[in-house]
Amino acid sequence: MNKIKTIKTKLGNEIELLGETDTAKILVIGVFHGDEPQGKFLIENYIQKQENPRIAFIPCLNPDGLKLNTRTNANGVDLNRNFPTKNWELTDKNEFFGGESAGSEIETQFLIETIEQLSPELILTLHAPFKVVNFDGPADEISKKISDIIKYPVEPSIGYPTPGSFGTYAGIERQIPTITLELDEICPVENLIIPVHQIFDIL
Ligand SMILES: [Zn+2]
Secondary structure (H helix, E strand, O other): OOEEEEEEOOOOOEEEEEOOOOOOOEEEEOOOOOOOOHHHHHHHHHHHHOOOOOEEEEOOOOHHHHHHOOOOOOOOOOHHHOOOOOOOOOOOOOOOOOOOOOOOOHHHHHHHHHHHHHOOOEEEEEEOOOOEEEEEOOOHHHHHHHHHHHOOOEEOOOOOOOOOOHHHHHHHOOOOOEEEEEOOOOOOHHHHHHHHHHHHHHO
16 A cells, blocks of 8 residues: 655654545544554554555554553653644643643644645544444434444543544544544454444445
8 A cells, every 4th residue: 555654753663644645535543542452453454455545544643652552652642632622721641641732742743734635524533442433523424334333332422521632623623524433442353353344445
């Protein structure tokens, strides 16, 4: 698959954007949180088996966190609280720390630039472990289709405030249909291949 662009993280790991700029209308992102490795496996397994020119992939947004097995990146920032939204705020330094300023992290900047470059019509991010299809922006129909395939319920909101979240940035403030698919982390990741790849195929 074509590498559209790459960037090196603080620890020298690479973030890759894969796909075809001319045809990609959908963006799929894995490993927002380093302790949720399922997305990378499922994306890499998919692109080894087939081509889908409609989708661009970031298999692993947070390779430093993946290596460290932490939710946050190497600066201790929760990338899903670091986006420059109206509700971003400086928070306590815990595992939900949103950074010293909005958009401070290289991973966040990479994703913002990707959205400006591709102008995707739909975005899917792969998380764990809540077994829900969460969405922001105008994504209720596609969320129902995803829910039918994977048998997790659709939840319009995750149930707690998420200032600076990617869903707020892309879905609410930019009105790009943005789905946060929370996968099961108990079952073996191999068991997720069939439903998740079926979801990629209907996007
Ligand atoms: Zn997550």
